[in-house]
Amino acid sequence: MNETNAVGVRRRSVEVVVPVHNEAHVLADSVGTLHAHLEESFPFPFRITIADNASTDGTWRVATSLTESLPHVHAVRLAAKGRGRALQHVWSESTADVVAYMDVDLSTGLEGFLPLVAPLLSGHSDLAIGSRLHRQSDVVRGPKREFVSRSYNLLLKLGLAARFSDAQCGFKAVRADVFRALAPHIEDTAWFFDTELLVLAQRNRLRIHEVPVDWVDDPDSRVDIVATALDDLRGVRRMLRATVTGRTRVTDVPRRTSTPHVPAARESLAVPPTGAHATSRSEHLEYAS
Numbered sequence: 001m002n003e004t005n006a007v008g009v010r011r012r013s014v015e016v017v018v019p020v021h022n023e024a025h026v027l028a029d030s031v032g033t034l035h036a037h038l039e040e041s042f043p044f045p046f047r048i049t050i051a052d053n054a055s056t057d058g059t060w061r062v063a064t065s066l067t068e069s070l071p072h073v074h075a076v077r078l079a080a081k082g083r084g085r086a087l088q089h090v091w092s093e094s095t096a097d098v099v100a101y102m103d104v105d106l107s108t109g110l111e112g113f114l115p116l117v118a119p120l121l122s123g124h125s126d127l128a129i130g131s132r133l134h135r136q137s138d139v140v141r142g143p144k145r146e147f148v149s150r151s152y153n154l155l156l157k158l159g160l161a162a163r164f165s166d167a168q169c170g171f172k173a174v175r176a177d178v179f180r181a182l183a184p185h186i187e188d189t190a191w192f193f194d195t196e197l198l199v200l201a202q203r204n205r206l207r208i209h210e211v212p213v214d215w216v217d218d219p220d221s222r223v224d225i226v227a228t229a230l231d232d233l234r235g236v237r238r239m240l241r242a243t244v245t246g247r248t249r250v251t252d253v254p255r256r257t258s259t260p261h262v263p264a265a266r267e268s269l270a271v272p273p274t275g276a277h278a279t280s281r282s283e284h285l286e287y288a289s
Contacts (some may be wrong), residue, residue, distance in 0.1 A: 009190050012121045013045040015096035015172075016113075019086040020050060023104050026056035028066060030104050033072045037110045044121065050075040051086035084193025088186070097121065099179060109214035116211050117173045120278035123256055126178045127201050127210035127263065129164060131173030134212035141217030152232060159236050160199055160243065164208050167195040171238050172215060178206065181253045190237035192230050203248040207256070 001016050018034070020027060031048060039196065050063040052075065065074040078086055092097040098120045102108060108130050119125040132139045133153060139146075149168065156162035182200050186193060201208055242248045 011045055012097040013061060014045045014098045014100060014117050015049060015094045017049045017051050017087060017090045018049065018100040018104050019083045019164050020054045020059055020104050021053040021081055022057045022059060024062050027059060027062045030106050031066050031073060033106060034110065035073060041204060044116060046072060048073045049090050051090050052077045053077055053081045065106065082189035083191060085189035087193060088183060091176065092183055094176055096176055097174055097249060099176050100173035103217035107215050107218050108169070108171040110209050112213045116171065119209045120173055120175050126256065127174045127198070128172065128205035128209040128211060129166060130169045130213040131166040131210045132169050132215045133165045134210060138211035138214045143215060146227065155236065156195065159254050160239055162199065163186060163196050165203060166208060167198055169213065177254045181250055185250055188235055190231060192232050193230065195235060196239060197219055202249065203243065204250050220271065
């Protein structure tokens, strides 16, 4: 990902993680779709990392096969489950400027990925989240999940004074240097990881950018809503105590020093960002590290 332009300036890069547990049946199609989309339309160097959370089916075999057939795909295997654990592991070791993740079901429309990471690459914001509760989002899901999602985010607003609208949408990004500063203060290794990261960011006056998304509920989702809700409630109680005692304050968080201008107009994104066309097409979007 550490590419340079014609004058030797390193181009900013993104690593997107796809956490998986027993997803052999959908992994190849999803990662193939994501890889094709980024190669065709994403103007920055990127890496896709499949993070296998202790799968017991053929997920790891599929993941390693994808690393051999797709040039920008990598894979890591963890011995224990937990989305937060996977993100901690990959994001902490990433050499990219921005780290992101999305769910393997690709419920969130990929057209939202560049708007998600662009404010972080430009220096405008520190974290970015896709929000299914944004007034401009287009969401298709059942009434039960809609009720649970809205109730949980209302709880965060009432209990933790959260100013972000959707804590659990599986479509997020963060500046890598910011994450490394916050990571030692994040305790959860499962679903509450997202909320904990966002609360820490808010408590430390970091800028959180929200992107409206097109989102279609995955009917094959195997998330245990009741168990996850109980874990989240325990997490909220823990974060409330941490806030009261001042343990959410992080002293070494990198601060934004400038906001480089990112031109809105670009040359056609139909040309893949490889080969002879890559430098000329993306040159105006490159920044010094």
